[in-house]
Structure formats: structure tokens, C-alpha cells
Amino acid sequence: MPAISSLRSQRLLELRPDIGLQYVAFRLRIAWFILPIESIYRAIPLEKQVPKITAAGENIPIIDLGKLLFSQIKFQSSDIQQLVVNGAVVAAKPSLIVARNQTDHLVGILSNSQPALQRVSQDEIVSLPTTYSQRWKVDFITSMTLPNKDRPSLFMIDSDRLADTVLKRSSAPEKQ
Template sequence: MAIFSTLRSRRFANKQQEVTQQMITFRLRREWFALPILTIQKVVLLGEVYGDPHKTGISITKYEDKEILVIDVGQRIFNNAPELELFSEKTESELSLSDLQQRRYLIILYSQKQDLIGLPIDSQPIMRYVTQSAFKALPENYLIQGNIQGVSSQIIDLPDHPPIFILETSQLI
């Protein structure tokens, strides 16, 4: 029995376990994005937002009986580029308010000043364990062109999945 235990422990010792990081991934328009789970306070269904009559992307919503700032990250990231239809053949005007609210979520996180900030997203978030080897550098020319604003210099490259851009919240807030 001692021989089996020794062989078994040697075999497991030779296997190096790769470090993973927990990330929350989600869609905005047609792209995938991620945030480290440690930066997120909570994810809730998006309720009503108020105070953005000029469509600037800055509004407020109620969360736990207080108003918090809501920043439309889709608008910041894509520089006001027109939204493409994602979810069905229905147009935005044909969808009921409850349909719109059910499909959108609000990621709540703390700003650098420790204020709560809400970031609306277009899909239900997915938690993923991402290995260090899945993090890849974005090409420098892509970063210079600035096609997508507010992302870090790395993406998450998973098999059979489009690239996942990592958001840099300090650039968005």
C-alpha cells in the first residue's frame, strides 16, 4: 500500500495546477466583456433609470433605498455607435417594458471614491474560472486605433468562444 501511495503522490506532485481567476463575463451589443469578480459588489436586474433626458449615458436608479449613479458602459465603450438588434426579430419599440427589463442586468461596483456605481449590461452574466494561459495581449495596433474604449490591453481567449475584452473600470467611471 505504501508503494501505491508514493506513486500516487508523485503523480499528483508532477501535475502543476494552473492558477485561475474568477471573472464575470457578459455581452454588450455584439461583443463579450469581463470584469474580475472581486471588483463587483452585486449583480441585480436592471430597474427603472431616471434623469437622462438627453441620452448622455449618465442616469440614476434606486438600489437598497438609495440613488446610485448608472453609467451606460455600452455608450462609453462604443462611442455612441448605433446599437444593433441582438435578442429577437422584434424591434425595440415592439418589446414591452417588462421584456426590456428582464433581459438587462445591472452590475454594481464601487468607484475609486467608494461610491456605488451601476453598469447596465445586455445579457445575464456568467461566472467563469479563467486560467492564466487564457489571458492574451491585444495587438498594439488595435489599441492605438481605439475601436473599443475602456478595455485593458488583454483579452480572454477561450476555445470555441469569441474573444472576451476585459473592462478597465477606471477608464469608464
């Protein structure tokens, strides 16, 4: 009897719509990015300056990903697609997103918007096209969502790879 109920449960799961996983969306200059909600340690609204942040006595490295990815691109504010969540446009107020990897290393990401909770189903996520990976030359952006009428493309950041990259840079000796 358990085999039959197991098959029935599996069929019912297939019929249930994919409600998606929760991500935190934020803007870096001209594009929108997401991190899984479990990767978020803290989100801090920024006023005038970037604070120095510590956790457990360690300084948290902060990276300006927008500058790293888009420093060569000139853009107008009208070029930026808006992200609408629950009928409200996500505000363009700077914030600091502190992400953690699986080994609890923390990295701060400077954002050009407030963070917003976004549900994305797994079937909306595709591998990052080579045109993006060649242009950006980073290995921590692994996939994206395709744009639709309700939302621009969202680029997914792998927090483990990001933390590894940032920690390697911050521990490398500075060249004189």
C-alpha cells in the same frame, strides 16, 4: 531540510493545472466583457427602467458602456456570439452590474445580459491589441481572452480605471 521541501512544493505547484480565476462575464451590445469577481458589488436584474441606486447616502453613477463603445456600429442579433456557461446559454436579459474599485467607489454598468460566472486562466489573457484600443479610445479595457471553440473573446475591464474615468466625468461641470 526546508529548502528541499520548498523546492518540492514549488515543483508540485508547477504540475498542478491552472484552474483560473473567477470573473463575472456580461454582454455589452455585441461583445462580452469580464470583471474580476472581487470587483463586483452587486448585480441587479432590470425590468423596465434603470433604478436610481445609492450606497452610504451617495448616488452611484451609471454608465452605458455599450453605447460608449459601440454607438456607431450597426448590428443584427444574429451577429452576437453566444456565451455558454456549464452547458447553458447566458440569457439576454438586461441587468445592472455594480462594480467597485480598490478605494470602494462604486460604478453601475448597464449590461445586455445576465451576469455569468466564468473561470479564466491567466495564460488565456493577452494584452489588448492596438486595433481595439484605437477604435474604442478608452483606457479601462486592458486585456482580453482569445476566442476558442467554447467561448467568444472576453474583454477585461479594469474597475479602478473605469471608476476613475466615470467619477471624473460625473464631477466635471456641465457645459451650458
